[in-house]
Amino acid sequence: MTGFGLLKNKIAIVTGGSQGLGLSTATYLAQNGAKIAIFDLDDEYTALKADELPGSGHLGIRCDVTDATERVKAIQVVLDTFGTIDVLVNNAGIQFHSGAQDMPEEQWLKVINVNLNAVMFMSRDVSRTMINNGQGSIINIGSIASFQAMPGRTVYTTTKTGILGLSRNLAIDWGPYNIRVNTVCPGYHDTPLLQKYIANGTLDPELIKSRIPMARMGLAEDIGKAVTFFASELSEYITGQSIMVDGGYTAYGGAGGLNGVED
Amino acid sequence: MDYRKHHKKVVVITGGETGIGKEVARTFLHQGAKIELLGISEPDLIDTQKEFGTACQFQIYDVTETDTTKRMVKNIVERHGRIDVLINNAGIHLKKATDTMTVPEFKKMLDVHVTGAFSITSEILPLMKAKKSGNILFMASMAALIGLPEVIAYAAAKSAYLGMVRSLATEVSSLGIRVNAIAPGWIDTPLLRKALENDRNREKKILGRTPMGRFGKPKDIADAASFLCSPEAGFITGTILPVDGGASIGF
Numbered sequence: 001m002t003g004f005g006l007l008k009n010k011i012a013i014v015t016g017g018s019q020g021l022g023l024s025t026a027t028y029l030a031q032n033g034a035k036i037a038i039f040d041l042d043d044e045y046t047a048l049k050a051d052e053l054p055g056s057g058h059l060g061i062r063c064d065v066t067d068a069t070e071r072v073k074a075i076q077v078v079l080d081t082f083g084t085i086d087v088l089v090n091n092a093g094i095q096f097h098s099g100a101q102d103m104p105e106e107q108w109l110k111v112i113n114v115n116l117n118a119v120m121f122m123s124r125d126v127s128r129t130m131i132n133n134g135q136g137s138i139i140n141i142g143s144i145a146s147f148q149a150m151p152g153r154t155v156y157t158t159t160k161t162g163i164l165g166l167s168r169n170l171a172i173d174w175g176p177y178n179i180r181v182n183t184v185c186p187g188y189h190d191t192p193l194l195q196k197y198i199a200n201g202t203l204d205p206e207l208i209k210s211r212i213p214m215a216r217m218g219l220a221e222d223i224g225k226a227v228t229f230f231a232s233e234l235s236e237y238i239t240g241q242s243i244m245v246d247g248g249y250t251a252y253g254g255a256g257g258l259n260g261v262e263d
Numbered sequence: 264m265d266y267r268k269h270h271k272k273v274v275v276i277t278g279g280e281t282g283i284g285k286e287v288a289r290t291f292l293h294q295g296a297k298i299e300l301l302g303i304s305e306p307d308l309i310d311t312q313k314e315f316g317t318a319c320q321f322q323i324y325d326v327t328e329t330d331t332t333k334r335m336v337k338n339i340v341e342r343h344g345r346i347d348v349l350i351n352n353a354g355i356h357l358k359k360a361t362d363t364m365t366v367p368e369f370k371k372m373l374d375v376h377v378t379g380a381f382s383i384t385s386e387i388l389p390l391m392k393a394k395k396s397g398n399i400l401f402m403a404s405m406a407a408l409i410g411l412p413e414v415i416a417y418a419a420a421k422s423a424y425l426g427m428v429r430s431l432a433t434e435v436s437s438l439g440i441r442v443n444a445i446a447p448g449w450i451d452t453p454l455l456r457k458a459l460e461n462d463r464n465r466e467k468k469i470l471g472r473t474p475m476g477r478f479g480k481p482k483d484i485a486d487a488a489s490f491l492c493s494p495e496a497g498f499i500t501g502t503i504l505p506v507d508g509g510a511s512i513g514f
Contacts, residue, residue: 168509175476213437214441215437226499235490237506238483238505238506238508239508240509240512243499244499244501244502248436250501
């Protein structure tokens with residue numbers, strides 16, 4: 001689907017943007033006219049993916065968002081290249097599955113560092129430019145785990161719930177500077193990672209579909225579309241909020257049935 | 264901005280002749296939709312129809328007169344052959360201390376918002392089911408998300424929308440029908456200006472606890488409505504989206 005030019009001449013950073021929902025988001029933002037800087041871990045792959053985005057002149061920058069020095073350096077590259085930053089999508093995230101009783105402390109801290117601490121400090125580091133500009137939009141990526149718990153996902157659920165509080169408080173701190181902060185919460189979307197989980201038996205697609213009111217997985221681009229809405233002027237009075245893009249998964253509380261949702 | 268993203272869609276809006284409803288209608292119209300306005304004020308309906316032109320039609324329809332719903336929907340079908348979007352927007356307001364509010368006043372509030380929206384929704388649903396597509400949008404309120412004094416009936420009615428959205432979304436989303444709500448905050452309409460005209464202090468207080476420090480515009484609601492009912496929101500159903508400058512997140 002072609003974009004609507006909603007983000008013409010806007011500069012957007014997408015962390016973790018070289019694959020999956022992040023890449024799809026970067027692609028949709030670019031289709032809407034934005035210049036993109038992808039921040040991700042593998043420098044060559046990130047540069048390659050940035051080159052492949054619609055339009056030209058996008059950046060792919062090696063940046064470990066948990067590293068203060070790398071963050072500042074990467075943001076400076078964006079400023080040197082494009083002159084400003086209008087949109088930040090804090091998409092980079094990791095998971096660790098473990099029963100809470102066996103949770104290794106090191107893994108717990110690592111997930112919190114990427115999913116929560118890096119979101120805070122990427123936002124802080126970018127806010128200086130946005131405050132100067134008197135405008136900006138930050139979109140954090142939540143999850144259905146922002147609202148519902150799942151077995152073995154303690155740390156993921158904790159970070160994705162924390163994202164909501166973080167977003168709300170950033171929205172209040174920066175509302176006076178016309179910087180909006182919102183959270184887009186994906187459900188189950190057809191991405192390479194999801195396909196991997198299905199292939200290795202971690203996820204049963206039929207079971208998942210049976211408790212999604214829309215009775216199907218989402219597309220990767222569904223997230224990019226919602227992010228584009230929050231990045232654009234169409235949402236200029238929306239801040240501190242979260243929206244589920246989950247086919248109704250979190251609206252539904254029944255048991256699920258193999259022929260669709262049941263009570 | 265004109266994206267034509269609702270090209271040829273038939274959009275039904277209750278209470279569409281003034282305020283937020285009118286702005287929602289205008290936005291869908293600019294994006295290519297055909298509009299059916301439903302309202303009770305004939306002069307306003309006529310004026311709005313004149314302003315919007317032939318892509319906009321109207322019927323005088325009181326959402327509390329549910330025995331006329333079938334006829335009203337039949338008229339739309341005869342005119343357009345289909346209904347793609349229903350926006351349950353019609354509403355009234357009543358600010359009154361709870362111990363002075365009467366049962367008829369309370370019931371009226373539920374009749375307009377809850378029973379009214381149910382009646383239209385249930386009548387239109389079979390049309391959307393038959394074509395396996397459609398969007399139903401409820402205009403809730405931040406009064407359904409945070410406590411505000413002296414609006415017990417309004418809060419009850421708008422809170423009912425949240426349950427209706429979740430229940431209906433789980434019931435019909437697998438048939439291609441998405442159901443969502445918007446919860447507007449303090450939006451700059453003639454109604455709000457009237458409520459604030461003799462109370463500058465209240466305006467200051469409200470804006471003081473709105474993180475964005477300003478009232479919203481009817482267009483802000485219209486843009487959110489257009490997004491939620493468009494293919495851009497194709498996997499979004501059962502949600503409540505506040506459009507309130509952050510007023511409901513609390514501080």
